[in-house]
Amino acid sequence: QQQVKQSPQSLIVQKGGISIINCAYENTAFDYFPWYQQFPGKGPALLIAIRPDVSEKKEGRFTISFNKSAKQFSLHIMDSQPGDSATYFCAAGGAGNNRKLIWGLGTSLAVNP
Amino acid sequence: DAGITQSPRHKVTETGTPVTLRCHQTENHRYMYWYRQDPGHGLRLIHYSYGVKDTDKGEVSDGYSVSRSKTEDFLLTLESATSSQTSVYFCAIREGVTEAFFGQGTRLTVV
Numbered sequence: 001q002q003q004v005k006q007s008p009q010s011l012i013v014q015k016g017g018i019s020i021i022n023c024a025y026e027n028t029a030f031d032y033f034p035w036y037q038q039f040p041g042k043g044p045a046l047l048i049a050i051r052p053d054v055s056e057k058k059e060g061r062f063t064i065s066f067n068k069s070a071k072q073f074s075l076h077i078m079d080s081q082p083g084d085s086a087t088y089f090c091a092a093g094g095a096g097n098n099r100k101l102i103w104g105l106g107t108s109l110a111v112n113p
Numbered sequence: 114d115a116g117i118t119q120s121p122r123h124k125v126t127e128t129g130t131p132v133t134l135r136c137h138q139t140e141n142h143r144y145m146y147w148y149r150q151d152p153g154h155g156l157r158l159i160h161y162s163y164g165v166k167d168t169d170k171g172e173v174s175d176g177y178s179v180s181r182s183k184t185e186d187f188l189l190t191l192e193s194a195t196s197s198q199t200s201v202y203f204c205a206i207r208e209g210v211t212e213a214f215f216g217q218g219t220r221l222t223v224v
Contacts, residue, residue: 043216
């Protein structure tokens with residue numbers, strides 16, 4: 001049972017454009033929403049994360065938007081660069097020290113030069 | 114890589130044999146995780162550890178066991194490997210409140 005639905009499955013963006021990846025969750029007990037970036041042959045790496053008490057978080061060209069009522073959150077990559085070409089995963093975790101993450105299935109992003 | 118080393122990086126093994134994968138960290142992190150990554154399934158948690166000798170199951174723990182006798186090492190054992198366990202296995206450590214760093218992965222093929 002997948003509790004975090006990620007879309008689109010793949011995305012092609014021109015250099016300088018905005019990449020947008022969306023995730024929806026079902027469990028209202030989730031209280032932590034990280035995004036990960038994975039390059040081919042490498043492990044995922046934490047990119048940016050948000051808690052539901054804020055609606056937006058920005059780090060450089062990466063922004064998370066969070067809509068608690070809709071149970072949705074999204075990653076925006078501004079001024080997309082070819083070096084951003086990777087697979088992006090959203091995830092959601094519950095409260096507590098022994099939180100377990102539930103992952104989306106990933107979005108393969110290709111940024112054309 | 115935050116001092117995470119997985120070994121081996123690649124392994125081919127036969128059905129029914131036991132296999133142990135090792136994750137080693139050098140930065141004294143309390144939480145360590147084992148995930149598997151498969152096309153169409155994303156990343157799924159197998160087991161995790163919250164301290165020496167303290168472990169708990171993830172969503173796909175059947176057929177796997179773990180041990181953590183030292184802070185720096187977290188071992189994943191496939192007790193009797195099956196073809197369905199062919200996958201890429203990642204170890205991760207927590208920094209802050211979530212998995213922050215992952216190892217390079219171990220590609221396991223069960224024939």
